[in-house]
Every structure is written in C-alpha cells, then in structure tokens.
Amino acid sequence: MKVLVIGKGGREHALADAAYRSESVKQVFAAPGSHGMKDVATIVDIAADNIDGLVEFAKKEAIDVTIVGPEDVLANGVTDAFQKAGLTIFGPTQNAAQVESSKDFAKRIMADYNIPTAAYQTFSSYDEALAYVEAQGVPIVIKENGLKAGKGVTVALKMEEAVEALQIAFDIPDNQVVIEECLEGFEFSLMCFVCNEVVIPMEIAQDHKRAYDNDKGPNTGGMGVYSPVKKITPEIVESAMEQVMRPMAKAMVKEGAPFTGFLYGGLMLCEDGIKTIEFNARFGDPEAEVILPRLKSDFIQTILKVMNEEYVELEWDDDVTVGVVMASENYPQSSTKGAIITGLDTVDSRIFHMGTAFKDGNYITDGGRVLLVMASGATLEEAYEKAYADVHKIKCDKLFCRNDIGKKDMED
Structure with a gap:
C-alpha cells in the first residue's frame, strides 16, 4: 500500500512514522513534509493548501489512503475534493470540520444534544461582548471563533485581560467571540478514530498549553505532553466516551x-463530572507524538477497518511517553528562522520535527514550535529523566522549553 500524509509539522511526522511502521505499507509520502521526516517518508514538494495538486499526485501515484494532519486544510475542503476524485482519505468533510473551524457550531451542537460543556454565548459586537463580560465577571474564557492554531483563547483572571482580549478579537473584521464560563478541574485529551457512529478511543494524554513552567504565560499550541495519565482511569474514559x-x-x-477522521476531545474532569472544553477535527499536536508511538496495533489497518465501520480493539505499549517541545524564543508571540540547531545526532530520544528547515548541512529553526523530544520509560519519572537529558544535549540559542512536563502528575 501507498500512504500520503498531508502536512509538515510534528504531528504529521508522527502520523508518517506510524504509517511507516504498518506492515501493509510499502511507501509513505509526505506533502509538503520536511527534511526531518525523511527517515519515514518520501518528501513531496506540494503545499498542503494546494488541494488540486494533492489530488493529482494521489491519482498519479495510485495512493491507497491519504491522512490529513492540519485543520486549515480540512476546513478548506480537501476531503471533499479527494472524495469527488474517488480517492480514499481519512479526514472530515468541510462541513464536518466545522466542529473545529467554528466554535459556535460546536457549542451549538453540544447544547442541542446535551453534551456537557461550559455555559456560553456568542457575540459579533464588541459592545455586547463587553457588557456580557462585565455582567458575568472574571474569571472568564474568551475564544475567538474560527481556526487559531491552538491559540486565540484567553483565560481572563482580571477584567483588564478580558477587555484586552475582546479588543484584539474585534480588531479583526467580521470576527466573532465565544465567551464561556471558566471551568476548574483536570484537563486531558481524548482522541478517537471515528467513522459515522463508530468511535474507537485511543490512550489518554495531557498537553501543557501555557508557555512557561507552572502553567504561567500565554496559551500556545502545546509545550509538551505525556501519555498515559494515571489520574484518568478506564472508568473515567468510558464515562467520557458515553x-x-x-x-x-x-x-x-x-x-x-457525519464525521470521519480523528476526533479530538479536549476534556476537563470537574468536581461535578466531565465537561467538554473543545473539539478538534484532527489529531492533536503534540499529542500525536506521544500517543502514536505507543500504538502496537497496525495504524493503517485500523484506519481502513474504522472506515469500513468495524469496531477495533487497540493494543498499546505499557511504557509511558513524555514529549518536550523546544520552541522559538518569544513563542507564541513570534517565531525565529535560520538559527542553527546542533546536537540532534547525540540524543537517544525520538525527535519529531515541528518547525525545522535544512540548509548547508544543518537543521535550522523555521517556525514557532521547532522540535519535540519524545522519550519512553517504564514509569513517568523514567521517561521524564530521559527526555530532559536529551533536551539538554540539543543546542540552539534561539530555543526554550518548559522544564515541568508531567512533573505535576509525579508529585500528586
């Protein structure tokens, strides 16, 4: 079989790696991919948003199944185009991708079908939104509607933060904001293989969204992650599924x-039960980089069986995985390009390339989140020690990381 992975980041590197390990797969292509993915995929110079070009390539190469990484490509209708061309693709249609591309769409469905989530209202006017926030008080959560790459969310603990978030949001023409009550609890990520009403859960992970240690700083696309999460028991998982x-x-x-693809549930275990923070229409990043390496079942065969609406019992490695993101200085406000990275050949951990380029024989920074260092161990403590030992071997004066990925779970 031939597999095409659309995208170029760390999530797509992990998807390509999982496909490469599938016994039924002869060749994996990644479009546009990156040099760092060459260990598992043939790189194809077609941009992820060049849907016509991707369709033509898939037809020419007789690709058996295509897997979509980025949410914006799904929102732009790549699945619809592939299906129209008679090609097999694992990802939601443009209509179904609204579960992520429109926060208001997702919240409306949750409200209509009694899926537990935070109370909310949607606003298209700054003045109305401000009046609502002043009436509700803080803490409060302000989410810009639409795709924001894991950002665009403000958990306002002070009224000044809420006002600033609203001003930024409504500086964008025709923008909307979804304003929610601020939930308190233990956050976790639950991803599932989905086709229509067939829903197969994967192992739990916990992402660390804030930029700095001890959950300080602005929200990011994710600064690190670990799996499994001991606090989230099988009983809690089943409750979340139900x-x-x-x-x-x-x-x-x-x-x-109807949804086909990876359905991501961003969930919170609150005192009064599980609440839904958000849904995403694709695999989480950085969650993919710690969940997929633990999957012992054949990744591609699982996808094909799910698309045939078969129920699959997944097998998982018992090891714990920890992934530490190395990001550009000042991320998420800005990113760097061209800073040389050394030491990658000295580490024992798996490196997933999130935002690198290759120039003159060196890997260089080329984005906000640049690398993910993933280590596994029999315990969370062992995986943590291995990951950070290798993080310290990687040298680049333009990169930083959090130092506490998984540490809170070790202390509880």
Whole structure:
C-alpha cells in the first residue's frame, strides 16, 4: 500500500512514522513534509493548501489512503475534493470540520444534544461582548471563533485581560467571540478514530498549553505532553466516551455532517463530572507524538477497518511517553528562522520535527514550535529523566522549553 500524509509539522511526522511502521505499507509520502521526516517518508514538494495538486499526485501515484494532519486544510475542503476524485482519505468533510473551524457550531451542537460543556454565548459586537463580560465577571474564557492554531483563547483572571482580549478579537473584521464560563478541574485529551457512529478511543494524554513552567504565560499550541495519565482511569474514559465522544459522533450524523477522521476531545474532569472544553477535527499536536508511538496495533489497518465501520480493539505499549517541545524564543508571540540547531545526532530520544528547515548541512529553526523530544520509560519519572537529558544535549540559542512536563502528575 501507498500512504500520503498531508502536512509538515510534528504531528504529521508522527502520523508518517506510524504509517511507516504498518506492515501493509510499502511507501509513505509526505506533502509538503520536511527534511526531518525523511527517515519515514518520501518528501513531496506540494503545499498542503494546494488541494488540486494533492489530488493529482494521489491519482498519479495510485495512493491507497491519504491522512490529513492540519485543520486549515480540512476546513478548506480537501476531503471533499479527494472524495469527488474517488480517492480514499481519512479526514472530515468541510462541513464536518466545522466542529473545529467554528466554535459556535460546536457549542451549538453540544447544547442541542446535551453534551456537557461550559455555559456560553456568542457575540459579533464588541459592545455586547463587553457588557456580557462585565455582567458575568472574571474569571472568564474568551475564544475567538474560527481556526487559531491552538491559540486565540484567553483565560481572563482580571477584567483588564478580558477587555484586552475582546479588543484584539474585534480588531479583526467580521470576527466573532465565544465567551464561556471558566471551568476548574483536570484537563486531558481524548482522541478517537471515528467513522459515522463508530468511535474507537485511543490512550489518554495531557498537553501543557501555557508557555512557561507552572502553567504561567500565554496559551500556545502545546509545550509538551505525556501519555498515559494515571489520574484518568478506564472508568473515567468510558464515562467520557458515553457522555461526550459517542454522543458527538451521533449528533454529527443527525446534523447531516457525519464525521470521519480523528476526533479530538479536549476534556476537563470537574468536581461535578466531565465537561467538554473543545473539539478538534484532527489529531492533536503534540499529542500525536506521544500517543502514536505507543500504538502496537497496525495504524493503517485500523484506519481502513474504522472506515469500513468495524469496531477495533487497540493494543498499546505499557511504557509511558513524555514529549518536550523546544520552541522559538518569544513563542507564541513570534517565531525565529535560520538559527542553527546542533546536537540532534547525540540524543537517544525520538525527535519529531515541528518547525525545522535544512540548509548547508544543518537543521535550522523555521517556525514557532521547532522540535519535540519524545522519550519512553517504564514509569513517568523514567521517561521524564530521559527526555530532559536529551533536551539538554540539543543546542540552539534561539530555543526554550518548559522544564515541568508531567512533573505535576509525579508529585500528586
């Protein structure tokens, strides 16, 4: 079989790696991919947003199945185009991808189908949004509607933060904001293989969204992650499946937007039960880089069986995985390009390339989140020690990382 992975970041590197390990796969292509993915994929110089070019390539190469990484490509209708051309693709249609591309769409479905989530209202006017925030008080959560690459969310603890977030949001023409109550609890990520009403859960991970240690600083696309999460028991997972993931898949079918692909549930375990923070229409990043390496079942065969609406029992490695993101200085406000990275050939951990380029024999920075260092161990402590030992071997004066990925779980 031939597999095409669309995208170029760390998530796509992990998807390509999982496909490469599939016994039924002869060749993996990545478009546009990156030099760092060459260990598992043939790089194809076609941009992820060049949908016509991707369709033509898939037809020419007789690609058996295509897997989509980035959310913006899904929102732009890549699945619809592939399906129209008679090509097999694992990813939601443009209509179904609204579960991520429109926060208001997702919240409306959750409200209509009694899927537990934070109370909310959507606003298109700054004055109305401000009046609502002043009436509700802080803390409060302000989310810009639409795709924001894991950002565009402000957890405002002070009124000044809320006002600033609203000003930034409404400086964008025709923007909307979804304003939610601020939930308190333990956050975790639950990803599922989905086709219509068939929903197969994966192992749990916990992402660390804030930029700095001890959950300080602005929200990011994710600064590090670990899997599994001991606090989230099998009973809690089943409760999340019963209350959130299966009902959402069924609701999408009823809404005329059946979902096929990776459905991501960003969930919170609160005192009064599980609440849904958000849904994404694709695999989480950096979650992919610690979950997929633990998957012992054949990744591609699992996708094909799910697309045939078969239920699959997944096998997982018992090891714990820890992934530490090395990001550009000042991320998420800005990113760097061209800073030389050394030491990658000295590490024992798996390196996933999130935002690198290759020039004159050196890897260089080429984005906000640049590398993910992933280590595994029999315990969280062992995986943590291995990951950070290798992080310190990698040298680049333009990179920083959090030093506490998984540490809170070790202390609890």
